[in-house]
Each structure stands twice: as structure tokens, then as C-alpha cells.
Amino acid sequence: xxxxxxxxxxxxxxxxxxxxxxxxxxxxxxQERGSTCVRLYVEADNxxxxxxxxNYGFATVSRDVMYAQD
Numbered sequence: 149x150x151x152x153x154x155x156x157x158x159x160x161x162x163x164x165x166x167x168x169x170x171x172x173x174x175x176x177x178x179q180e181r182g183s184t185c186v187r188l189y190v191e192a193d194n195x196x197x198x199x200x201x202x203n204y205g206f207a208t209v210s211r212d213v214m215y216a217q218d
Contacts, residue, residue: 150175150183155197167200175204 152174157167178186188206190197 150178
């Protein structure tokens with residue numbers, strides 16, 4: 149099992165293909181080391197990241213919801 153732990157792009161660098169390049173590089177790295185399954189976490193409001201991950205075959209397997217008292 150591999151994990152994409154953090155993949156972040158500065159807002160000023162968004163929409164330049166950097167997220168795709170980082171994801172592909174990371175997935176290739178994990179595959180070369182024998183990972184056949186990859187897990188990641190993404191915030192529900194991060195539409196660009198969700199779209200990227202869906203395009204690479206990722207699917208929602210669980211959702212976590214946290215609440216805090218103000």
C-alpha cells in the first residue's frame with residue numbers, strides 16, 4: 149500500500165500542470181517499489197485536487213467529518 153501524503157500547489161502556481169506532474173511522479177515511484185494500491189486524503193472543498201485524483205482512477209472509499217465547538 150502506497151500513500152500520497154501531501155501534494156500541495158501554491159495558489160499562485162495553480163493550473164500549470166504541477167499537480168499532475170507531482171502525482172504522476174509519485175505514483176510511478178510507488179509502483180516501482182511494488183505498491184499496487186495507493187491511498188490519499190483530500191479536503192472536500194478542493195475541487196481541483198478531487199478532479200485530478202478522479203481522472204487518475206481514485207475513488208472515495210471513506211469520508212471523515214470533524215466538528216468543533218466554537
